[in-house]
Amino acid sequence: MRPATLLFRVAVTGPSMEPTVRDGDWLLVRQLRRAPRVGELVVAVDPREPERLLVKRVSAVDGDQVSVAGDQQERSTDSRHFGPLPASAVLGRPVLRYAPLQRAGLIR
Numbered sequence: 001m002r003p004a005t006l007l008f009r010v011a012v013t014g015p016s017m018e019p020t021v022r023d024g025d026w027l028l029v030r031q032l033r034r035a036p037r038v039g040e041l042v043v044a045v046d047p048r049e050p051e052r053l054l055v056k057r058v059s060a061v062d063g064d065q066v067s068v069a070g071d072q073q074e075r076s077t078d079s080r081h082f083g084p085l086p087a088s089a090v091l092g093r094p095v096l097r098y099a100p101l102q103r104a105g106l107i108r
Contacts, residue, residue, distance in 0.1 A: 006031050008092065010043055010053055016070030016077070017041075017055055020107070026099040027055070027107065029092040036066050036090045041107060044068060045089040047082050054078075055094065066090055 012025040020041060021027065029043050036042050036058045044066070046052040056068035056078055065084040070076025079085065094107040 009098075010055065010094070012055055015075050016072050017057070018072055020057075020071055021055060021094070021097065022103070024100065025097050025103065027094040028096040028098055030095045031092045032090055035087060036061060036093075041094055042066075042068065042090045043092045043094060044085055045091065047085060047089065053091070058090075060084070061087075064088075 008029050010027050010029055012021045012023055012027065014023055032042065038058050038061055040058045042056060042058055044054050044056065046054050054068065056070055058066055059069040059079065060067040062084070064087045066087050067079040067084045069078045069080065096106055098104055
């Protein structure tokens with residue numbers, strides 16, 4: 001499910017990336033046109049359910065494979081459970097939280 005546009009939006013569900021992003025946040029995501037970097041927040045296709053997207057942090061890059069992890073590891077299903085992702089599964093990088101309004105701002 002690769003977006004056709006440079007920018008797309010995703011809704012965050014679940015607590016695995018708190019406090020960086022929270023359940024109910026809406027993010028504007030910029031399509032990634034380079035290799036993902038360790039420590040970077042990314043949006044990737046869920047290998048278990050390809051119609052679903054994951055918001056996770058890159059924990060390792062090994063050639064064409066990327067491992068992702070949640071910031072709250074005890075509350076996250078990530079590469080520890082489903083293994084590394086192909087780099088092509090990484091779709092983009094969140095750049096802006098636009099909702100809820102009281103939390104709006106750039107994602108770092």
